[in-house]
Every structure is written in C-alpha cells, then in structure tokens.
Amino acid sequence: MDVLRTRWLGISVAVAHGVFSGSLNILLKFLITNYHFGYLTLIQCLTSSTAALTLAILRRTGKINIPPYTFQLCKDFAPVCILSTLQSTLTLWSLRGLSLPMYVVFKRCLPLFTLSIGVCVLRNGIPSLGVVMAVLITTGGAALAGAGDLTGDPFGYVTGVLAVIIHASYLVLIQKTSLESEFGPLTAQYAIACTASPVLFICAIISLDAVHMWTYEGWKDPHVTCIFILCIFIGCAMNFTTLHCTYINSAVTTSFVGVVKSIATITVGMLAFNDVAPTKLFIGGVIVNTVGSITYCVVKYFETKKKALTRIWKAKAKMADFPESRIARNRS
Template sequence: MEAVRGRAPGIAVAVAHGVFSGSLNILLKFLISGRHFGFLTLLQLCTCSAAALGLETLRRLGRVSVPPFGLGLSKEFAAVCVLSTLQSTLTLWSLRGLSLPMYVVFKRCLPLFTLAIGVCVLRNGAPSPGVLAAVAITTGGAALAGAGDLSGDPFGYATGVLAVVVHASYLVLIQKTSVESQHGPLTAQYAIAVMATPVLLACAVISSDAAAVWSYPGWKDAGVVALFLSSVAIGCAMNFTTYHCTYLNSAVTTSFVGVVKSAVTITVGMLAFDDVAPSALFVAGVVVNTVGSVTYCAVKFFEIKKKSSYEHLEGGGGGGDLREAPPAGEAGVDREAGGVASRATTDKDAAAGDYLGVWRSVRQLRLAKGGGLVDNMEQQSP
C-alpha cells in the first residue's frame, strides 16, 4: 500500500483535488460576495442531490460499481456524512464573513489540526521530524499572514476556526473509514450524498431558502446561473477527489494539497476582489506557507522512496524473481508420482534451492543485526 502512494494515481488525484478545490473557492466567492447570493443551504442541497442522482443513475445503468444504498452503507458512513455536511456549511459561512485571502489563511492551518487529530484518532505512530517541521513552517506562515489582516467579521473568524477543526476531523475520519471499510471513495460519496440530501432539504425549508430563492433577482443574469451551475458541478468533483486523495494518500497529504493550491487562490482573490490589500506581513506569510508545503512534499517523496526500496529488498532481494524452489526430496516425490520429471530438472531444482538457502542465510543475518527492514521503518503519519 505504501509503495503505491506517491506514484501516478496518488499524484494525479492530489493535483485534481487542488484544482477543483481552488476553483470552487473562487467561484463561491464570486457568487456570494460579487452577486450577493445568500442561499447557502440551497447550494449544498443542489450539490448533494446532483451527486446522489448522478451516481444512482450510473449505478442503475451499470456504469459504476457501487452497491445499492441500504442500512449497511448508512451505518458505515453516517459519521462521515455528519462531518461532511457540517464542514461544507461552516466553509460557506466563513466565506461570507471573510475575505478570500483570509479564508485561505485559515485553511492553511488545516495540516496542524489534521496531524494532531490524526495522531489521537488513528494511533498509528508519531509523525516523522520532517513532517513535523513542514507542519510547523506552514502554520507559522499562516499566523504571519493573518497578523496583517485583523479587520474581518468576528463571525467569519469564528466560523473559519470551526471550519478548520471540523474539516480536519472530517479528513481523519475518511482515512479511518478507508482502512476499516471494504468500499471505495465513489461508494463513500454516493452514500454520503444520499444521506445528506433529505437533511439539507429539511434545512432549506426551515431556513426559508427554498421559498426565498425564487425571488432572487440574480436569476435573470446568465452569469449568475453559470456560476451557480459551475459551483454545483465542481463541488461534486471536489468531494470525490477529497475522498479519493485521502484514500490513496492520507488525511495530512490532502490537507497539504489545499495549502499548495492556495497561492493561486490568494493571487486571484487579491486581483478579483477589493476586500483586502496585500501587506508585507501577508506576502511574507504566503512565502513561508509555500516553503512549508514544498518541504512536506519533499519529505514525503523521500520517505516513500526509501520505504519502497526497503520493501523491494524485503520481498524480492534486489529485484530478482526469487521464487521458492521445492526441496530436492519433494521434487523426487513429484517425479515418482508423475513419472515425467527428468533427472536434469531435479538437479536444477536442487541447485536453485541451494542458492536460495545461501541468500536467505545472509538476509536473516542482516535482519538479526538490524531488525526487520520494513518493521523498523517509521510508521505512516496520519
């Protein structure tokens, strides 16, 4: 499993998650601040219902391998569903009260909370010094950038902090579920979307969003309609890549993907909106954040490469296909039973067995001196 991480699938889905997440933040800020769209519960409802209906249709057509929704799936993903709904709600509310760059600053603290919660929940060992250093640098950069802008709405700051804590818990729970569940990320998105849709529908009715949205004057503008539909579509894609990236990589890696993509988001926010001016502290914090993100990527790359090489030695002895040959005695039994094995084949098997015996002796001596090659590797950080 560890050898797969860091290769093409994990890298591809991490990049896709960064692109979708950054695009969604920008679109939502345009929609909420630029077009004064305040029907946030309705936006969540449309995103969840679109994912649920789309996946259900594909399942019935046999295009995706997703089990039908039932009591088993609801029990397995109920906790993730609660945190997912709460996290998206807090995110939308914090975007309403914070400037886009300041919202990104809050999100840059996500690796710290994810790491801390993951160590407590997953209990899979302490993170490596390199990962700790990367998280410390990133969090320090976020604090430095935030010190340059303390003019936001207090409600926005409160929801921003809560959004980060809930988001971190959400990612850790996804990673925990990926280990304990036999289902993949597509099933997770399907189950969560189906469970969240009726809850969000009730919330939309109670909050009067479902009734008031029809009087929103922005529907006459084609640009608003395009922004709304794009936000729904990209929201579905971002949710899937969140699950997929966490399944393939880890919760901390998914949180760092958000840090890496936020530089572009900050630049677009400063150019597109006039609710924040780039101060020297803010720019310095962004630079420090970027250094921390690059540090994490480098640390994880070398950790994965090192552990993959050890697993290679442990399982293959330098890359050769050293399959265990049957002992000479067993070869003789097979020969007598079948009556078709030749003397030359038996000699060849015996020679291979002698060679493997010598190789195993050397390998066991190395293990006795230094312990198991893979077992001594540092455990995967959350």
Template sequence: MEGQAEMDPSSFLSLFAAVSYGIASMAMVFINKAVIMQYSSSMTLLTLQQLATALLIFFGRRMGYTKAKGIDMATGKKLLPVSLFYNANVAFALASLKGVNIPMYIAIKRLTPLAVLIAGYFSGKGRPTTQVAFSVFLTAAGCVIAAVGDFSFDLFGYGMALTSVFFQTMYLVLVEKSGANDGLSSVEIMFYNSFLSLPFLFFLIVVTGEFPSSMSILLAKCSYLSFLLILIISLVMGIVLNFTMFLCTIVNSALTTTIVGVLKGVASTTLGFVLFGGVEVHGLNVTGLVVNTAGGVWYSYAKYQQKKAKPSKLMPDLEAHRK
C-alpha cells in the same frame, strides 16, 4: 524501446486523477466565492450541490452509465458520521467565504494538519517527526502573522473558517479509523456521502431559517443569466470535485495528493489577490502568507521524506483527503 515512450494506463490514470483534483479543488474555491458574493445562503447552496450529485449518480445507475451499487444499510451506517463531519466542514467553509478573502481562507485551512497532529497525539499515535512538527507550527505562525496584517479582518468569517478546520480534522480522523473507502469505488463513495448528507442538510436549512426564503431568493436571482450560469457551474463543479477527490485518494499515493494540495494552495493564494476584491495588501499580511505557504511546502517535503523512510507503510495518509 518504442514502448517505453508510451505511458502505461495506470500511470496515466494517476496523473489524470492528481491534475484533475488539483484543478477542480482550486476552481471550486473561486466558484463558491463568486456565488456567495451574490447569494448568501451557503447551506442551501451546499444542499443543492449534494442533491445534484445524488440525483446524477442515481439516474446514471438506472440508465446503465455507471455500475455503482445501491445503498447498503450496513455501509451507510458506517459512513454516516464521516458524512456528517464532511458536510459540517464544507458548510462552515462556505459560510467563512462571506467575510474572509481567498488568500486568508487558504491560510486558515492550512491549520488543519496542526489540528490533526494534536488530535493524533492525544489519541495515542505518538509524536510526529521533528520536520513535520516544525513545518506545521511554521504554517500556523504564518497564519497568525497574516491575520494580524489583515486589515479586512472579519471575526465571524474567521470563526467560521476555524470551525471548518475543526470539523475537517474530525472528518479526517474518522476516515483514518473507519477505512471508509475500503472496497468502494469513488462513485459509490460520492453517492453514499451525498445521499446521507441530504436529511442532515435539509434539517439545517429549516432550523437556521434559510428555507424557504432562500429558495424564493434563488429563483429570483436565477432570472439573471450571469448568476444562473455561475450557479450551474457551481453545481457541476461540486460533483466534479467530490469525484476527483475520492478518485485521487483511491488511485494515488499520499505523496502525490499532498503535493497537489500544496501547489493548489499556492496557486489559489496568488490568484486570490487579483481575481476578487477585498484584499488589502500589506507587508505583514504578505509576509504571513509567504511563511504559511513555506510551511506547507516544507510539510509536503517532510511527509515525502517520511514516506521514503518507510516504503512498506500502506496506511492512508490524512493529507489525501485535504480540500
């Protein structure tokens, strides 16, 4: 009887992965917003985050702190499209934070299931269940209502956020088709994703004109201790987020990761109203966000019901990779 009170290692790991991913994912939105408010070169920021991740794992492997394998060309070739779409998603998401407040950013990102649903339908996966379909459309309707009531509407920011949704959809579809995490640890997936991202990101910061001026601006701003501290936290949290996301995907069920994503979104929306300026609260805007959140919760419940109805289904759920 005494042994039943103790949590077995696998259950503890599952709980730890879910909680850490939820905290890291929520914190990253606010940390990136804090950096972008002072440093607008979002592509350079993403490049630094990926570079820090690749270097940490590389030296960790050299010093024996991790057993991650080296680069395999066949695996790298397989994961290259996934990495490109992943970074395009993050890059446009960072760019959108320049003009979109956090509650609306989260509401727009909840359109991803709708985009995935449509992509799945046209790729021959068939129709979703009635509950899933209605919950997704409710989420989308809430986003539209909130946008109409958003008096701080920024066309560029909304465009970047919607483009991010498109690339996130493509990323999820590719992950599902390629089974990108088969046989790889979370650390190894992180390393491939970061390593493959760097040439693409370096090319973009040069083509877009961010580099080299972005580095000189960054060095000047780093003379301020407050900004330097936020930047370091951003780089560290970028590593933590990637690790916890892949760990949660590998260790937990789709149900757990879906609920974590929704709860993170609810908490982030609430905190977004009070932690940063630029959010004008209006009845229509709040109503839309409530409807959007309700759709997200309903969506989680619908997926839970679907999973219970098919307990033997082992195909990875797309929601396991939502950011």
C-alpha cells in the same frame, strides 16, 4: 510498475483536488460578494442531490460498481456524512464573513489540526520529524499572513476556526474509514450524498432558501446562473477528489494540497476582490507557507521512495526463501 502507477495516481488525484477546491472557493466568493447570493444551504442541497442522483443512475446502468444504498451502508458512513455536512456548512459561512485571502489563511492551518487529530485517532499516526517540521513552518506562515488583517467579521473568524477543526476531523475520519472499511471512495461519496440530501433539503426549507430563491433578482443575469451551476458540479467533483486523495494518500497530504493551491486562490482573491491589501506581513506569510509546502513535498517524496524500496527488498527476500530458490542455489 504497480508502485509507479499508484504514485502517479496519487499525484493526479491530489492535483485534481487542488484545482476543484480552489475553483469552487473562487466561484462561491464571486456569488456571495459580487452578486450578493446568500442561499448557501440551497447550494449544499443541490450539490449533494446531484451527486446522489448521478451515482445512482450510473450504478443502475452498470457504469460503476458500487453497492445499493442500504441502512447498513448509511450506518457505516454516518459519522463521515455528519462531519462532511458540517464542514461544508461552516466553509460557506466563513466565506461569507471573511475575505478570500483571509479564508485561505485559516485553511492553511489545516495540516496542523489534521496532524494533531490523526496522532490521537489513527493507528501508526505518529509522523516523521520532517513532516512535523513542514507542518510547523506552514502554520507559522499562516499566522504571519493573518497578523496583517484583523478587520474581518468576528462571526467569520469563529466559523473559520470551526471549519478548520471540523475539516481536519473529517479528513482523519475518512482515512480511518478507508483503513477499516472494504468500500472505496466512490461508495463513500454515494453513501454520504444519499444520507445528506434529505437532511439538506429539510434545512433548505427551514432556512427558507428554497422559498426566497425565486425572488432573487440575480437570476436575470446569465453569469449568475452559469456560476451557480458550475458551483454544483465542481462541488461534486471536489467532494469525490477529497475522498479519493485521502484514500490513496493520507489526511495530512490532502490538507497540504489545500495549502499548495492557495497561492493561486490568494492571487485571484486580491485581484478580483477589494477586501484586503497585500501587506508585507501577508506576503511574508505566503512565502513561509510556500517553503513549508515544498518541505512537505520533498519529505513525502523521499519517504515514499524509501517505502517502495523496502517493499521491493521484502519481496526479493521472500522469493529467496522459496524451496525452488533453495534447490537452484544448491545445484549451483
């Protein structure tokens, strides 16, 4: 029963992460492209500050059980915080320079980088042959889809590649921290938000985002304000589900969630923005990518089922070795 509950929790968190991540990408692209919103550091700062303040209030009122923010907590999650901030920064900058479908193509290479870094960093990080095949198929689909569009901003391509590398490192480091630390994902988000908020506030001042935002004409449009607020709250939810999904499942699984949700993101991007056309190469790449994602889901299903059966078998074998069991066998 516990195995089934854990499995469904992992699936639920993965689905939630995909929904929040895809929604945030689309909303941010709307702000940047349709409304010419360029205050990206401000979005990061407010997202981090909102998460820190909300979790602090919930902790104070006893709604959640997380430790207070201390220097030791900051020290424990400092590497994760650095990569988290870099990843979100590069993601925002790559969204500015790339079309939404091309941004998704870059993100579809995430499983390959996550797998490669995980093998080097994590203990028992060597994957099965099925997982490797699924990753290679997915990456091949991303390369095929990207071959049809090389017209984006060069700066967007550079930041896109860096965003994928840093994102993969971030996911692997989360998994490593979850194995070595006693704290859960909620504590991790609290520590990251509290540590990053002052730094992002200083960056917002230095970049003049906090100053120039008052002269932005788009605030007169209520749609801009609504999308801006949604981005902040969805960003908080996405950060938590990223941590939670990686804690419960794995770094590679979290990266594959991004691949699965990208189908909807690509569709919306092509319908809402006119910066890329659905070429045959692009559609072919999407199909190959989808096959890779399905392959990974099937492989992980059978691997999880095999692990569950192994745990049940070991539990029964352990019970069979109890003295009471031996006495019962002798009496019979």
